[in-house]
Amino acid sequence: MTKIVVLAKLVPDLVEELEIAPDGKALDMMWLRLLINEFDNHAIEQAVLLKEAVGGEVTIISPDAEGVDDMLFTTAAKGADKLIKLVGDFEDMPNNHALASAFAKVAKEEQPDLILTGVQANNDLDGAIGPLVAKELDMPYVGYISGVTLEEGGVIARKEYPGGLIGEMEVKLPAVLGIQASEEPPRYVAISKVRQMMKSAAIDEHDVPELADTGGLPVNRMYLPEAAERAEMIEGDEDEIAAKLVELFQEIGVM
Amino acid sequence: MAMPSATQSPLFTKEFYTSLFENIDGENIKTCLQCATCSGVCPFGHVMDFPPGRMIAWMRAGILEEMLESDSVWMCVSCYACTEVCPKEIPVTPSLMTRAKEEVLLAGNVPTELQSALEFSQRYGNPLGESSRKRAAWIEDLDFEVPTARKVRRPVDVLWFVGDYASYHPRVKEVTKAFAKLLKALEIDYIILGGAENSDGDSQRLAGEKGLFEVLAEKNAKAFSRCEFGEIITTDPHAYNALKNEYPQLGIEYPVKHYAEFLVERLEEIKPLLKDNGKVRVTYHDPCYLGRVNDIYDEPRTLLEAIPGLELVEMPHNKTTSLCCGGGGGGMWLDGFRWEKAEARLSEWRMREAASTAVDVLALACPYEPPRFEDAAKAIKGAEDIVVKDIIELLVEVMEE
Amino acid sequence: MTKDIYVLIEHVQGKVADISYIMLAAARELAEGTGGEVVGILLGHEAQGLAETLAADKVLYGDHPALAEFTPDAYQKVLEKLIPEKEPRAVLFGSTTIGADVVGTLSSQLDIPLVDSCVSVSADSNVISQICGGKIMVESALEGTTSFIAMIPGHYKVESGQSDAGPEVTPIELPALDDLRVTLRQYIEPEIGDVDITQEDVLIGVGRGIQTEDNIEWIEELADLLGAEICASRPIVDQGWLPTSRMVGKSGQSVKPKLYLSLGISGAPEHVEGMAGSEMVIAVNMDPDAPIFDVAKYGVEFDLFDLIDPLMDKIEETS
Ligand SMILES: Cc1cc2nc3c(=O)[nH]c(=O)nc-3n(C[C@H](O)[C@H](O)[C@H](O)COP(=O)(O)OP(=O)(O)OC[C@H]3O[C@@H](n4cnc5c(N)ncnc54)[C@H](O)[C@@H]3O)c2cc1C
Ligand code: SF4
Ligand code: SF4
Numbered sequence: 001m002t003k004i005v006v007l008a009k010l011v012p013d014l015v016e017e018l019e020i021a022p023d024g025k026a027l028d029m030m031w032l033r034l035l036i037n038e039f040d041n042h043a044i045e046q047a048v049l050l051k052e053a054v055g056g057e058v059t060i061i062s063p064d065a066e067g068v069d070d071m072l073f074t075t076a077a078k079g080a081d082k083l084i085k086l087v088g089d090f091e092d093m094p095n096n097h098a099l100a101s102a103f104a105k106v107a108k109e110e111q112p113d114l115i116l117t118g119v120q121a122n123n124d125l126d127g128a129i130g131p132l133v134a135k136e137l138d139m140p141y142v143g144y145i146s147g148v149t150l151e152e153g154g155v156i157a158r159k160e161y162p163g164g165l166i167g168e169m170e171v172k173l174p175a176v177l178g179i180q181a182s183e184e185p186p187r188y189v190a191i192s193k194v195r196q197m198m199k200s201a202a203i204d205e206h207d208v209p210e211l212a213d214t215g216g217l218p219v220n221r222m223y224l225p226e227a228a229e230r231a232e233m234i235e236g237d238e239d240e241i242a243a244k245l246v247e248l249f250q251e252i253g254v255m
Numbered sequence: 256m257a258m259p260s261a262t263q264s265p266l267f268t269k270e271f272y273t274s275l276f277e278n279i280d281g282e283n284i285k286t287c288l289q290c291a292t293c294s295g296v297c298p299f300g301h302v303m304d305f306p307p308g309r310m311i312a313w314m315r316a317g318i319l320e321e322m323l324e325s326d327s328v329w330m331c332v333s334c335y336a337c338t339e340v341c342p343k344e345i346p347v348t349p350s351l352m353t354r355a356k357e358e359v360l361l362a363g364n365v366p367t368e369l370q371s372a373l374e375f376s377q378r379y380g381n382p383l384g385e386s387s388r389k390r391a392a393w394i395e396d397l398d399f400e401v402p403t404a405r406k407v408r409r410p411v412d413v414l415w416f417v418g419d420y421a422s423y424h425p426r427v428k429e430v431t432k433a434f435a436k437l438l439k440a441l442e443i444d445y446i447i448l449g450g451a452e453n454s455d456g457d458s459q460r461l462a463g464e465k466g467l468f469e470v471l472a473e474k475n476a477k478a479f480s481r482c483e484f485g486e487i488i489t490t491d492p493h494a495y496n497a498l499k500n501e502y503p504q505l506g507i508e509y510p511v512k513h514y515a516e517f518l519v520e521r522l523e524e525i526k527p528l529l530k531d532n533g534k535v536r537v538t539y540h541d542p543c544y545l546g547r548v549n550d551i552y553d554e555p556r557t558l559l560e561a562i563p564g565l566e567l568v569e570m571p572h573n574k575t576t577s578l579c580c581g582g583g584g585g586g587m588w589l590d591g592f593r594w595e596k597a598e599a600r601l602s603e604w605r606m607r608e609a610a611s612t613a614v615d616v617l618a619l620a621c622p623y624e625p626p627r628f629e630d631a632a633k634a635i636k637g638a639e640d641i642v643v644k645d646i647i648e649l650l651v652e653v654m655e656e
Numbered sequence: 657m658t659k660d661i662y663v664l665i666e667h668v669q670g671k672v673a674d675i676s677y678i679m680l681a682a683a684r685e686l687a688e689g690t691g692g693e694v695v696g697i698l699l700g701h702e703a704q705g706l707a708e709t710l711a712a713d714k715v716l717y718g719d720h721p722a723l724a725e726f727t728p729d730a731y732q733k734v735l736e737k738l739i740p741e742k743e744p745r746a747v748l749f750g751s752t753t754i755g756a757d758v759v760g761t762l763s764s765q766l767d768i769p770l771v772d773s774c775v776s777v778s779a780d781s782n783v784i785s786q787i788c789g790g791k792i793m794v795e796s797a798l799e800g801t802t803s804f805i806a807m808i809p810g811h812y813k814v815e816s817g818q819s820d821a822g823p824e825v826t827p828i829e830l831p832a833l834d835d836l837r838v839t840l841r842q843y844i845e846p847e848i849g850d851v852d853i854t855q856e857d858v859l860i861g862v863g864r865g866i867q868t869e870d871n872i873e874w875i876e877e878l879a880d881l882l883g884a885e886i887c888a889s890r891p892i893v894d895q896g897w898l899p900t901s902r903m904v905g906k907s908g909q910s911v912k913p914k915l916y917l918s919l920g921i922s923g924a925p926e927h928v929e930g931m932a933g934s935e936m937v938i939a940v941n942m943d944p945d946a947p948i949f950d951v952a953k954y955g956v957e958f959d960l961f962d963l964i965d966p967l968m969d970k971i972e973e974t975s
Contacts, residue, residue, distance in 0.1 A: 015379065016386050018791050027792065035378065097764065120756070122788050127770045127806065131760025140729055140837035141761055144753040156841065161668055161753055164846030164855060169727070172837040178756075188370040190361050191377065191466030215763065217771045217783065217796035217803060225786075225793050231939060231955030238963050241956055242970040245938065248954060252936055253674065253814050254858045254882060254915050255975060368907060425925050425947070591907030595900065626926070633864065634891060 002056035002150060004047045005107045007117040007129055008040035008075070009099070010065040014122065024221045027123075029092060036071050039118025045182035046148055047116050048079040054150050057081045059110050061103060063090045069203060070194070076201040077189040082110075083201060088208035096124055097215025100132030102208045108137060112174060114155065119143045119178035126216030130178035142169050143178030271358055272314065278350035286343045287311045293337035293347050298579055298604070299330040302597045307337050307347045310355065328355045329366055330596060333461040333584025335547040339575055352584075356463030372588035373464050376471065380453035381419045382588060390417075391449035393428045394435070401435050403449040410483035413445035416475075416498065416511075418491035419454050420587075420622040426629065427622045433651040434490055434514065440528060440654060441521055445488075451478040455494035457501060457544075462585025469505065472497070476507040486510040488517045490647065492544035492621045493583070499549065513545060514647065515554035515620055522561060528654045531563035537649070538570050538614045540605060540628075541577035542621035555620045558646050562653055570608045578605045582623035606631035610638040619645045659692025662744040664735070665710065666754045667698075668726070669843065672706050675750035677817030678809050680711045682777050683748055684816075689779030690745050696823065697747075699723045699734055704825055711819035716826055722833040725843075728757040729836045735762055737831050743801055751806040759806050770804040771796055776811040789933075809914070810935070851885050853902060858884035859913045861904055861931065862892055865920015865941065865960060869897045875919065878964055881971045887911065889921045905930035919960050923948025 012018060012027060013035045019028035047058045059082040060075045062068050072083040086102055094102075107115055115137075120128045134141035146166075147158035157177055159167040171177070234244050249255040276282050287308070294306030304325040305313065313322060337347040345351070359365075365373070375384035394401040402411075415438070421431040438445055456471035479487075487509050489495050498511040518525060539559060545551045552574045559567050572578045579586075581601030586593070594600065606628060609617045617628055628643045644652075661683040666673040676696075683694045696712035698704075701724035707715040716738070722730045735758060739747060749755030751773050763770040771794075774785040781798040783805060846852075853859060860879050862872065872886070879886050886902060893903040904911055906926040916934035920941060921927060928951050931937065939952035940960050949955040956963065 012788055014789055014791060015384060016388065018788055020792070027788075097770075100764070124772050125785070125787055125794060127760040127763060127772045127804075128756060131757065132764045135761040135764035141757060142728055142838055143757050158844075159753060161843075162673070162857075164852060165668065166844040166846075167725075168841040168844060170839045170841050175837070185367060185370075187363050188360070188365045188373060189363070190357075190464060191470060193361070193466075195466060215769060217769050217799055220782065220795045220797055222792055222794050225790065231937075231949040231952035233949075233955045233957060238958070238966040239970070241958060241963060242967040245956075245967060246970045246974050248936075248938065249882065249915070249971075250813065250974075252914055253678070253809055253812075254884075255971065591900075591903070594894070594907070600894075626924070630924070630926075634894065 002050065002054060002114065003059070003110060003112045004050060004056055005059045005061060005110050005112040005115045006040070006043050006047045006080075007103050007107065007115065007133065008044060008060055008062045008071070009037055009121060009129070010034035010062070010068060010071065011037045011121045011123050018224070020222050020224065024223075025219045026092070026222060034065050034067055037118045037121040039120060039179060041118075041186045042182040043116040043118050043179040044075050044078065044080065045184065045186040046179050049183055050114075050148060050150060051079060059084060059112070061086065061106055063099060063102070064088070065090060072203055073197040073201055074189060074194050076197040077193040078187060083203045085203050085205050086208045087205045089211060093123065094211045095126045095213060095216050096129050097126055097132055098211035098213060100129050101136055102211060103129065104133050104136035106206050107133065114173060115139070115176040116179050117176065119145070119180045128178060130176050134176040137174075137176070139175050140171055141176045141178065142171055144180045145177045146179075146181040147183050148177060271319075271354065275350050275354055278346050280344055280346050281350045283343050283345045284311060284351065287345060288343060290342060292340050292342065296336045296340050298332065298334065298336065298601050299593070299597055303327040303330050307351055310351060322355070323359055323362060323364070326359075326364065326366070328352065328359050329369070329585075329589055329592060331356070331584055332579045332581055332586045332601065334543045334579035336579065339547050353461055353463065356461070357465055358463075360463035366589055366592040368591055369462060369585055369588045372585070373459060373462070373467060376454050376456070376459050376467055380471065380474065381423060382454060382459070383419060383423045385423045387453075388450050390422045390452055391447060393422060393431055397432055397435060399439060402446045404446045404451065404478070404482045405449060407446050411444045411446050412485045413443055414479070414482060414484040414487045415445050415447050416455070416487050416489040416491070416494050417447055417452060418489055418494045418622055421490055422452075424622070424626060426625045430490065430622065430625065430645040430647050433645070433647045436651050437518075437647060437654075441524055446482060446484065448478050448482070451481075453478070455491070455497040457493045457497035458583065458585055458587065460497075460501065461583065462588070468501070472502055472505050472507060476502070476505070479507070479509060486512060488512050488514055490514045490622060490645075492542045492549070493623070496544045496548055513549075513551060513554075513620070515545070515551060515558060518650075519554040519557050522557065525650070526561055529562055529650070530653050532653050534564045534566065535616055536566050536568060536614045537616040537618050538568050538609055538612050539573075539618045539646075540570070540580070540609075540624065541574055542619070542624065543577065543579050543583050545620055546577050547575060555618075555646055558650065559618055562649060565649075568612055568614060570612050572608060578608065580605060580621075580624050580627050582627055587623055600631065602627040602631040603635055606635045606638045606641070609641055610635055614641060616642045616644055616649070618649060619643065658743055658745060659687070659690040660695050660742070660744045661687045661690065661692060662695045662697055662739075662742070662747040663712065664747065664749050664755060664758075665696045665698045665706070665715075666726070666750050666752060667700065667703065667706055668754075670703070670706075672709060673750070673752070673754070674814045675752055675755075675807065675809060676710070677814045678812045679748040679750065679807050680817030681812035682807060684711065685779055686746060686777045686781065689781055692745060695744065697735070697738065699731060707825050708822050709818050709820065710823055711817050711821075712823045714826065715823045716828045718828045718830050720830055720833050722836060725840050726754045727836065727838050727840050728761070729838045730833050731758050732761055733831050733833060736765055738828060739768070739802065740766060746798055746803045746805055749804065749806050751808045755806055759804050763804050768802050768804050769799055770806065772806045774805045774807045777805065790935075851901070853885055853887045853904070853911050854909050856885045856911070857914045858882055859887050859911055859916050859934075860884050861887050861889065861916055861918045861921055863889040863919065863921030864891045866892070869895070872897055874964065878968055881968055884915075884917070889924075889927050918948055918952065921948055922946050923951060
């Protein structure tokens, strides 16, 4: 039976206004609202699709955060078999090096054949989770994956390159894959199903001891980019405008 | 420890069949004549594999699965046209079509546009995916204060339930602001809930997400219970329908009025405020959830006729036969899907009628409509110059100096 | 610790990826501060020629059949040996399908700090990166012996990292590259004609302002010059001028290209929903009050029919 572990985390919801903490070096957690990292959501879908295709067991591991229980129950309603919550000092959102080692320890106990996680998240200051976990577990890692097929002893992972090129990678198991997109878009589950899961499913809690805060570079400051209220208007006759546009195209490297 | 896997939905099972009869008059389904009047009047009947009449026939024959695999139900705009005409008074829309959508949704057959509206409603309390903290941001554009529940901590006469599109959609916010002006001019003692207000959930319910509807209703109930007020008013017929007919079934009961009713009661106060701005030819589009579903046909017309110089003319389809704008029953979130299937937009049919009626203005009374009809006006020959406005805007225009 | 700045050169199917030049430009800026050299790491098979266009002082070249195309395991093995030996001040990777596969594993294994999504660097060794989709900027400082920087495009021009001087190329010794756990079976080329606008870097969005179907061809000429794809507002698709797969907005696709050039689109909320995530929006519209100017970074209040031809001339002239 294929054992698939999905590592999922909640990240800042960008629909909400973001604020910088008073020390100027972090996000202000007070106003932050969290939601599942969209790529992790695709990883969950891919895991469930694999389970539906070939059988197996899907375990979701996620660090504690506001709203994580609901997120986990939703994955159960989608078809996840086992829910694990990492409990510890996650309030200030640890860096990914620390989180990866916590993930790795718990994932290892599950003896997974395949670990899936989102290829990136919007708060990856010190790199994505996947490769960090892979190293901790001494597994291979391939990211930017948009399709996975299980084969004897391994998987074929479709890796995306710019311009729509796909590289078919043969990956020996156990392995960690960074999912960019699941083969089918993440499914919708009716709230009534999620509510059922809240009654019937259980979340295992794993205590995580203190997390080291290393792996990234020391942050001098965080700040909000200057937001332009309205477009800066380009004035002039058609030739002047054309020249200015070409200049802009070059600046952003599209010419 | 392994958990029980997600229960598979009962696909058009007996359970489904029996649940159809739970609705008021639900038993009538058994008396269906197979006259197909419903399918004939249905605006999308021609592109459904299973228009309502055929659905009943197949159900009787015990062939259920195929109906679920078809995406017919997502063409249903919950417009009640079928229900209105059924000679056997079968509640086609609320029982058959809505229950069928619930089944299809449980089975996971949900078009993506609809999926994100449902996910947004769950997460932000509105289907547009906007921050709930910004629900009352429109009040900042006004040069007077709009009282929010958080600031006014005393009993008031009226709670204004603003609604989703009225709170967030840039075009509809203009109507909302106009309504605030009107309430101010009439010196109404009111509050709005601000960020504590959630989507009324009615269109989500009609799109098959009953559980979500209940969650949203509970949140609104909580917000209501924190305030003291005499009655609720709203500019949104969908919210009106939820508050009037659906919330009471969940034990959430408050007197509620659509603005048309509320303003007609104050007509004598309003009339002196209205100036004569010259002649204008206007037709009125009956929103499904004000008209067919809740029988409010006269009040909007009374308001329009109070405007000096306004000539009200009817389109061929009016009152009980009004044509749906296409936004109901989740239609606001199925636009692309339906275009793919039907290559037609109901709002454009309606706009063609408005154009053939040779009017200057198409008057509305539902927040789903201004963007839909303005968009349609651009696409229909002869409709380019038709002004699309809510009745509130028309009133406020002739009030302003 | 040396003062040199290393760059992992990315290439796919015999072509150096643009991000490599962008990184070289950034590396040059850093090296000016540290006083070191810019060193490219080029791994490939019979690919030495790829070094020719690189604006590096030096290129370290590793040649092996297993390195012909990128695979994470093989790259990892080479780099985990090379980097500690050389102790560069910093190594730049692309935050891309290539760089992101190895920079994290290397950071974890070699205990080298890593900063992701870096937009620019400065001579005083400060690094500007972004999180939350660019809504938050982060300034950090290089630390310790070596730092890893994963770059995204946006600040440096591709040309600044190109040169025809031809750097000095030094072969490097490679570890054994057997027992690889990841191998490339094959590349699958995208089907021609089936364009996925959500994946494009440059999009030209056309709206009702273009007036007739024939004008689409004319805009296509502009698109070809820019290496762009055309997408549209809904009315254009409704009329059958472009397929549904090209529709942007609430009922269509959500796109986030580097550049979205909007031509004759008013900017209705239903449209904006699908393109507001673009890195840069430039809008051309005759109406100064068109809401599209609220989303655009740059606006041109102009008749597009008078602008397109001069623009095409200018582009041809420049490139
Ligand atoms: C439920 C719903 C869903 C929708 N979904 C989508 C969707 O997914 N995507 C979408 O795009 N729309 C969608 N719409 C439609 C949307 O509301 C707008 O009607 C549509 O986007 C308008 O398209 P447009 O900007 O091309 O046309 P218009 O609004 O007519 O704008 C044309 C613009 O071109 C400018 N112009 C004209 N001539 C010139 C010229 N010579 N030079 C320069 N500028 C010129 C005009 O000033 C004008 O601003 C939806 C609508 C609804 C109600
Ligand atoms: S409610 Fe309207 S759209 Fe739905 S089946 Fe009845 S007539 Fe058709
Ligand atoms: S209109 Fe009523 S009686 Fe006639 S087919 Fe439809 S449901 Fe049956």
